[in-house]
Amino acid sequence: xxxxxxxxxxxxxxxxxxxxxxxxxxxxxxxxxxxxxxxxxxxxxxxxxxxxxxxxxxxxxxxxxxxxxxxxxxxxxxxxxxxxxxxxxxxxxxxxxxxxxx
Amino acid sequence: xxxxxxxxxxxxxxxxxxxxxxxxxxxxxxxxxxxxxxxxxxxxxxxxxxxxxxxxxxxxxxxxxxxxxxxxxxxxxxxxxxxxxxxxxxxxxxxxxxxxxxxxxxxxxxxxxxxxxxxxxxxxxxxxxxxxxxxxxxxxxxxxxxxxxxxxxxxxxxxxxxxxxxxxxxxxxxxxxxxxxxxxxxxxxxxxxxxxxxxxxxxxxxxxxxxxxxxxxxxxxxxxxxxxxxxxxxxxxxxxxxxxxxxxxxxxxxxxxxxxxxxxxxxxx
Numbered sequence: 001x002x003x004x005x006x007x008x009x010x011x012x013x014x015x016x017x018x019x020x021x022x023x024x025x026x027x028x029x030x031x032x033x034x035x036x037x038x039x040x041x042x043x044x045x046x047x048x049x050x051x052x053x054x055x056x057x058x059x060x061x062x063x064x065x066x067x068x069x070x071x072x073x074x075x076x077x078x079x080x081x082x083x084x085x086x087x088x089x090x091x092x093x094x095x096x097x098x099x100x101x102x
Numbered sequence: 103x104x105x106x107x108x109x110x111x112x113x114x115x116x117x118x119x120x121x122x123x124x125x126x127x128x129x130x131x132x133x134x135x136x137x138x139x140x141x142x143x144x145x146x147x148x149x150x151x152x153x154x155x156x157x158x159x160x161x162x163x164x165x166x167x168x169x170x171x172x173x174x175x176x177x178x179x180x181x182x183x184x185x186x187x188x189x190x191x192x193x194x195x196x197x198x199x200x201x202x203x204x205x206x207x208x209x210x211x212x213x214x215x216x217x218x219x220x221x222x223x224x225x226x227x228x229x230x231x232x233x234x235x236x237x238x239x240x241x242x243x244x245x246x247x248x249x250x251x252x253x254x255x256x257x258x259x260x261x262x263x264x265x266x267x268x269x270x271x272x273x274x275x276x277x278x279x280x281x282x283x284x285x286x287x288x289x290x291x292x293x294x295x296x297x298x299x300x301x302x303x304x305x306x307x308x309x310x311x312x313x314x315x316x317x318x319x320x321x322x323x324x325x326x327x328x329x330x331x332x333x334x335x336x337x338x339x340x341x342x343x344x345x346x347x348x349x350x351x352x353x354x355x356x357x358x359x360x361x362x363x364x365x366x367x368x369x370x371x
Contacts, residue, residue: 012353013313014307014311014312014313015237015239015353015356016181016182016185017181018304018305018307019185019199019356019359019360020181020184020185020199020202020359021181021201021202023199023201023359023360023362024199024200024201024202024359024362025114025198025199025200025201025204025226025362025364026201026204026362027200027204027215027219028204029109029111029204029205029206029211030108030205030206030207030208030211031108031162031163031164031167031203031205031206031207032164033164033167033168033171033203035171035202035203039305039307039308039311041174041177042307042310042311043308043310043311044174045174045177045178046310046311046313048174048175048178049178
């Protein structure tokens with residue numbers, strides 16, 4: 001036992017959701033909404049995070065570094081151009097890796 | 103016409119300078135932004151104040167909010183922001199976290215709410231001052247089949263029969279273990295509750311929600327006097343040591359989400 005220390009990670013997602021969505025001081029405001037089943041939400045969000053992580057693991061993370069894409073502006077020609085550049089870059093990487101390995 | 107602003111509430115804090123002597127609420131507020139990326143501010147009330155943010159009604163009135171909530175990406179982001187804001191305030195003194203999605207159409211209704219509930223809010227803040235919420239989750243760790251006694255088949259059985267008997271023994275063992283684990287979880291909860299000021303048991307999380315394969319047998323929350331934290335830590339450690347078949351996991355420190363009941367609220371108020 002290393003003592004109690006703060007930890008906030010993907011594992012804590014269910015704990016965060018159950019507290020933020022289901023606990024806390026309840027004084028109804030002017031806006032009244034019904035939150036969905038927390039268990040279900042946790043699972044849905046966990047799946048979402050897992051799929052994003054999976055994509056990242058596979059190296060599909062270019063949208064994060066691309067301001068045009070992440071801001072939701074999509075123009076097809078530009079996107080194709082970027083993809084081609086990215087592909088060329090990746091292939092370049094591979095050649096360099098091979099060379100450095102041999 | 104400018105977009106109408108609704109008011110999202112994050113927390114209720116004591117009004118005036120923080121008794122804890124830590125950073126002031128104002129400086130904590132300056133460092134964080136809210137669910138609509140808005141700056142946070144204080145709505146003053148009698149003895150207590152609400153931490154609020156002006157959010158566009160076009161996103162946060164009933165209809166648009168309901169639509170947003172159906173989008174798990176939006177939900178996750180705003181839940182984390184709401185939690186982040188509450189968590190940042192904790193360092194500046196006692197904080198009563200508001201339930202996520204407490205939204206008003208007018209700032210004046212927030213002030214009226216503080217006025218109406220001032221005594222209960224002050225009492226609830228008092229109750230959590232100098233105390234912190236800790237979570238303890240207990241899982242039933244997987245045990246090896248060799249731990250089942252008596253029921254183990256003799257070594258000379260045919261390999262197939264031996265395998266089936268072993269599987270049956272494992273299953274019986276697992277059932278028994280689960281029953282026992284439930285009782286042990288009760289004892290752990292009692293021991294931890296004794297080291298805490300208040301306690302709450304949350305629903306057990308399924309494997310899909312917890313992200314763990316082991317079944318959860320206890321999901322407890324404990325409001326612990328900060329001064330008595332070492333004693334609570336010791337209680338956790340001795341529970342873990344006493345129950346070898348269980349895995350005890352601590353989460354926190356949490357804002358006192360599980361201990362914000364201010365009691366006596368009329369229905370729908």
